[in-house]
Amino acid sequence: MLIHTPTHSWLKKLSLSYVPGSATDLAERVATKLMDYFHHEGHTTESVPSVETRVVLTTVRLGEPLGWREALMFTARRRYKLKHAPTVFTIVHALPEQFDEWLAKSEQVLKDGPEIAPGFDGIPETAYRTLYQQGKRGGAILYLLRVIQIQTKCIRVLLVIGKDEPESAFLFDLVGAHPQIKFEDPQTFYRDIATRILTAASTEEITKHQVVEPEIRQEEWDRLSAIKEMTRASQELGKRDFFTEMIQVSQLAEIPGLSDAISSQYSEGCFATWDVQLNGLLTTITGSARPVRKENITDKDLAVIAGIKPERDGALIRKVAGHPNHPPSSEAVEMIGMDLVLPNVSLPGGAPAPVIRSKLHGHRGVRSFDRSRVEYVSVPESYLYYPVSCSTDAQYRAVQEAFAGSSALQNPQDPRQIVFTVLPGHGLVIVEKWVEGKQAFQAIWEALDNRDLEITNDIPQGPFVFENNGQRSVLRDTSR
Structure with missing residues (x-):
């Protein structure tokens, strides 16, 4: 039983809202008990999101694909006139036999190959190969994770498994994490899930990069041995x-x-590798700029980091003359x-x-x-x-x-x-x-x-x- 697990010292007091969607009784109870826990711990809980809302909980039924116009991950900010896009967690309930069936179906797809239709509603044909590759990397649970994320149109999903009461829950995220939280007693179960939610919502992105001079001349760039390396x-x-x-x-x-x-x-x-001539770090660019196959890069897939901003919210980067200069x-x-x-x-x-x-x-x-x-x-x-x-x-x-x-x-x-x-x-x-x-x-x-x-x-x-x-x-x- 996880009673005294170490938590982060930097967790924040947050404003959270629960916006019910389609749900089973168990999913609704889990959402309500989580909100009760947050309220008891001194966080602000709201029935309707406000401008200060940082986290939104919602529910979706297993196997019922949600249209993106109904998905709070894409619409909450506009719908509720929020100052920023909140972190959305979608709660999905699966009976133990449903979970076993879906996991077995995922395992079968991984045996059959990427061309075979997975048999889950709401999955476009263009996703088959990507899902297959994800499953080959992380197993059937990662395949299933991605299927549910596509169906719910949400990255952070709490998959609750149980009949009348929770038996366990998986918490999915963008990179494919899927920790399993076992139900041993209500206090420990909801505290663990709540702490994971707070951990995700208390962090800040550090991708506000800043360009600094001087620009790197093309002839200097072409001479760098680190590019070939x-x-x-x-x-x-x-x-x-x-x-x-x-x-x-x-x-x-x-x-x-x-x-x-x-x-x-x-x-x-x-x-990334250090370049002595530039006195900086030569690194691969972000995949959000353009598709980057890390096993076959060119010099156009590289960026130069000269340091870190004093605010620690991004890197200092130098541009290369005549290059696309995508961010790192x-x-x-x-x-x-x-x-x-x-x-x-x-x-x-x-x-x-x-x-x-x-x-x-x-x-x-x-x-x-x-x-x-x-x-x-x-x-x-x-x-x-x-x-x-x-x-x-x-x-x-x-x-x-x-x-x-x-x-x-x-x-x-x-x-x-x-x-x-x-x-x-x-x-x-x-x-x-x-x-x-x-x-x-x-x-x-x-x-x-x-x-x-x-x-x-x-x-x-x-x-x-x-x-x-x-x-x-x-x-x-x-x-x-």
Whole structure:
């Protein structure tokens, strides 16, 4: 029983509203009890959203596709004249036998292949392949998650399973997180769900990037060796199936503005390396600017990060003359932010540089690693229980604090060249130090080849530990 789980110190007092939709009795009771819990904890609860509303709860029946004009994720701001778009959570109820049936149907689709119609209402044919690829990455539960998100036209879905009372619930989000909250007693159950809602709604996006001078001249750009190293790294990592297949959001549903609403927050991963000539971070661009296949990038898919804004709400970026100059990946601030709390090193020739040469983020997990060659650093404990989303101030702090605690990075003489952290429900971040004679990311892909770092599709959805087994440490997921 989760009684004293660590929570974040930065959770806010919020204004929340419950706007009922189509629902079963159990879904309505869950929504009402959540609102009662929020009210008891001192949050403002409203029957009708107001200009201060940050969170809206609503309900939709399982298997009844909602039109986008009825979906509060797309209409709440306009409908209720709000100052900003609220974070919408849709509660869906499934009987245990319904959940088992839908999960079995999802498993069958993954066996049959991407051309087979999934047999769920409201799923356009253009979504079949994307759903299939998501399911092959994360299993039947991720496939089912995406189906329900498409049907409800909502990213954050609370799927409650039970007959007369809840037995458990899954909370879905954009990146594919699906932690399961088991019903052991009402207080613990509703507190856990409420804390997850507050965690999501208390974060702020940090994608307000600012352009700084001077612009990079085309001839200077063309001379950068790091560009060739980035393009080769994309191919090498692609050969090793590190990157998940790009999601083209417009194929999932025909909704005006859907791509902007989702892809501005979504990333299949990103990678970046330090360039000495530019004295900045060369990184992949965001997928919201244009489709980016991370396994086959060109120089047009790169951006330059020169630093972080004083407000910490975005990166400082430099433009390249004659280039599209799309903004960097949504994890831009996270990528460069870890350098602020780590030492610099002097490279051969005397040039100063951050101790981290290259950084790689992906929606994958780690099955095991060799402790003599690779170091694992944990995000703060509260983030293991209550994860946060990419491109937020909270994840920036979590990643920064994790790598700040690295012995291998704080001591450049430490022989371990690779350091990583795992973000529950999300993926991992791997970094490499400068290794003489190797190009950017080579130490990482060689670590994958040598099984110094063993990658898996399985991502912990909550607390986990790595247990020592001889020279290796092996994942044990304690959240299940």
